[in-house]
Amino acid sequence: MTTSADRNRHFDRLVNTEGLKWLGQNTNHYPVDPSVREAMVRCLDKEEFHAYAPPLGLEALRAGIVADLGLPGMEAMVTDGAVSGLYHVCHTFCRPGDRFITTDPTWAWPMSFARAAGAEVIQLPIYGDEYGFRLDPQRLREVVDERTRVIYIVDPNNPIGSTQTEAEIAEIAEIARSVDAYLIHDCTYRDFAFDHHFAALHYPEKTITTWSFSKWLGFAGLRVGALVAAPDVIETLAAAPPNNLGSSILAQRGALAGLEAKSRWFPGILENQRGNQRLVKEAFDALSGFRIPVFPSNGNFLVVETVGAGVRPEALCAVMARHGIMIRQGSYHTKTFGDRFIKVSVSVPTEWVEAFCRLLPEAVEEARGINEDIALF
Structure with missing residues (x-):
């Protein structure tokens, strides 16, 4: 049985592998706009880190987040990455006996948080x-009841890359209201989407929008995200947060500069990652048996089905790892469907993607010969 220490050693090896090509964690590896780095250097030079940041976040950053999302009347609570915010929401609103409803696939950690709270x-x-790779609101309507406390949707979906339509979002919001449930709308990947719609515009009183600076800005290691909700919901969340002394002042200064630079910097990032998606699709189209079910993706990643090619996802991940390329096996996201696919992240330098594509035919043949169990995380 693998342990948390095994998992930690695995990621410690990844972080300390010089030259590793990160095509597995949806992280953004493009250089930041110079103004972002300059803001963080100024913060270090002034040694601002001696003081605690405001408990809900820098006021300028809170306002910038709400403005960027286009959710007037809402308030933002800056968190230690979006995952910290999700942990806080689940432990604040989930109680023993409650129901927490989500999709499969979804992002796994909020399910663990809800279960830990007794839901x-x-x-x-x-x-x-058969599902169209997204949630049909009618199927949601059939399972909600008076015990439903939280509905959690990741939109765009990680790992699929699909998005809900505006009509579907409106209906999901109406369903949540009908049972007085909190609706967590995880919008981590919205900046990569071709089209995206906020549930908070339809159900402002109990929708909690989560957002991250890890993906679009590339701040994964700096840990800064946000919860955005109605003022009374933020007031409830502010009563007993995991961190009541404020998130990293260094990360917040960088995030604020990132918002200010976003309109001139991010369009190029978006164009590049969509170009990388096309390169990956062309590479798999040249091989037999592979399928990309959602293309183009509304996230910075692609799901690639491997079953038709007779390749186990874990085996292909293991072969790529031997060559310094990290991709993700489907079982990380879903136990039910995880044996069908790998996930390839593409918000990375194009030369990393080109290296992956060059290696792919050889890696596929090598993976076909691997049958032993492989421990991946």
Whole structure:
């Protein structure tokens, strides 16, 4: 049995592997705008880190987040990455006997947080042509009841890359209101989407929008995200947060500069990652048996089905790792459908993607010969 220490050693090896090509964690590895780095250097030079940051975040950053998302009347609470905010929401609002409803696939950690708070987790499958790779609101309507405390949707979905339509979001919001449930709308990947719609515009009183600076700005290691909700919901969350002494002042200064530079810097990032998506698709199209079910993706990643090619996802991940390329196996995201696919992240330098594509035919053949169990995280 693998342990948390095994998992930590695995990621410690990754972080300390010089030259590793990160095509597995949806992290953004493009250089930041110079103004972002300059803001953080100024923070270090002034040694601002001796003081605690405001508990809800720098006021300028809070306002900038709400403005960037276009959610007037809402308030932002800056968190130690979006995952810290999700932990806080689940532990604040989930109680023993409650129901927490989400999709399959979804992001796994909020399910763990809800279970730890005593809630029952219900997953609605969305992977497959029969589901259209997204949540049909009618299927959600059939499972909600008076015990439903939280509905959690990742939109765009990680790992699929699909998005809900505006009509679907409006109906999901109406369903949440009908049972007085909190609706967590995880919008981590919205900046990469071709089209995206906020549930908070339809159900402002109990929708909690989560957002991250890890993906679009590339701040994964700096840990800064946000919860955005109605003022009374933020007031409830502010009563007993995991960190009541404020998130990293260094990360917040950089995030604020990132918002200010976003309009001139991010369009190039978006164009490059979409170009990388096309390179990956072309590489798999040249091989037999592979399928990319959602293309183009509304995230900075692609799901690639491997079953038709007779390749186990874990085996292909292991071969790529031997060559210094990290990709993700489907079982990280879903136990039900994880044996069908790998995930390839593309908000990375194009030369990393080109290296992956060059290696792919050889790696596929090598992976076909691997049958032993492989421990991946």
